[in-house]
Amino acid sequence: MERVLITGALGQIGTELVMKMRGIYGADNVIATDIRKRDDAVVLGGTFEILDVTDKKAYFEVARKYRVDTIIHLAALLSATAETKPILAWDLNMGGLLNALEVAKELECKFFTPSSIGVFGPTTPKNNTPQDTIQRPTTMYGVNKVSGELLCDYYFHKYGLDTRGLRFPGLISSVALPGGGTTDYAVEIYYEAIENAKFSSYIAQGTYMDMMYMPDALDAIINLMEADATKLVHRNSFNVTAMSFEPNEIASEIRQHIPKFKMEYNVDPVKQAIAESWPDSIDATVAKEEWGFKIAYDLKEMTEDMLLKLGGKLKQVGS
Structure with a gap:
């Protein structure tokens, strides 16, 4: 390129x-x-x-x-x-x-x-x-x-x-706001945790979906585009993922940093139906084998980074 x-x-x-x-x-x-x-x-x-x-x-x-x-x-x-x-x-x-x-x-x-x-x-x-x-x-x-x-x-x-x-999978970003996706709760929860120490999830407890932190997603795009075309058996499209969790698991990870954080549920039937139609977890083996897909962030590492970056950004906005 x-x-x-x-x-x-x-x-x-x-x-x-x-x-x-x-x-x-x-x-x-x-x-x-x-x-x-x-x-x-x-x-x-x-x-x-x-x-x-x-x-x-x-x-x-x-x-x-x-x-x-x-x-x-x-x-x-x-x-x-x-x-x-x-x-x-x-x-x-x-x-x-x-x-x-x-x-x-x-x-x-x-x-x-x-x-x-x-x-x-x-x-x-x-x-x-x-x-x-x-x-x-x-x-x-x-x-x-x-x-x-x-x-x-x-x-x-x-x-x-x-x-x-x-x-x-669902993409979680510390830079850009959500844009109308079913997995957006996993971005919004961090903002609400920092600002209000509580969050009302429109996705029901126990609903697993695959997620990925944006830095890993960007690397995946660039690495795929730079990969040797002769080694690509699949092209459109490779399964990629970093983690699979349900709302209470991300809330528990946030409580490691914000102990008073509270989680509530107000399920959106449209978004919940979409979430339930998707897999709980996907296999990214083919991407690893054909062009070396790998990740740097799991839920713990992503949460630490999100709270650090969003905390600084929201503090600047409020000052």
């Missing part, structure tokens, strides 16, 4: 990925785009363009203008938001992806887009879910992601496009 175009650059993944990749490849070689603009480091710290990914002509012109060799397509509606706006989710998630693949094909770019554990459904094995298994999701987001995996595979086999992807 030498010149990279990132869509959805102001989202949860994009916000941190842009800055990390600029540090590696140079600020002028990572072009950030989003449908909106705001005054922060992503916009002010390097090249930024307004881009609606459903506009194929505009997408092509931006990619051609900067002579990019890699497209990282992140623009999408997340699971909970997609379920409340299913038609918009299809139009954005699938229409935008198709445009991205066409642009990558025309400009012969390497291509990445994330998938999700949302591709799995109630009939998928719940524990240690394998790389290759039943994918019958019951959400629009899941349908989008399964379709996206197949579409990326099609472009690889039909056109030889170098497509790659990861099935992300």
Whole structure:
């Protein structure tokens, strides 16, 4: 990768990925785009363009203008938001992806887009879910992601496009706020713990879901994109994960640092139904074998880092 175009650059993944990749490849070689603009480091710290990914002509012109060799397509509606706006989710998630693949094909770019554990459904094995298994999701987001995996595979086999992807679990970030995902409680809980020493979870106690700390997710994207293509048997997409926990377990870990922290439950039936349709834990063996996937953070280490970083950030905001 030498010149990279990132869509959805102001989202949860994009916000941190842009800055990390600029540090590696140079600020002028990572072009950030989003449908909106705001005054922060992503916009002010390097090249930024307004881009609606459903506009194929505009997408092509931006990619051609900067002579990019890699497209990282992140623009999408997340699971909970997609379920409340299913038609918009299809139009954005699938229409935008198709445009991205066409642009990558025309400009012969390497291509990445994330998938999700949302591709799995109630009939998928719940524990240690394998790389290759039943994918019958019951959400629009899941349908989008399964379709996206197949579409990326099609472009690889039909056109030889170098497509790659990861099935992300819930992602937890100390930088970007949640963006409408079912697993967002695992981000919100840290903010509430620091500010109010209590949290009301919309996910029921005992509901396990896979999670990953954002630094590990960013490394996974970069390492996959830099991996030797000849060693990749699977491409779209690799199971990756760092930990699996239920709400009370993350609350218990927080109490190691904030003893008075209290957990309550006010279950959201829509989000709970989505969570219950997903696996309790997934198997990332294939990613480890094909390109050396590894993590640096478990629940304990992530909690320590989240509380440290968020504590400093929230203190600055309140001062």
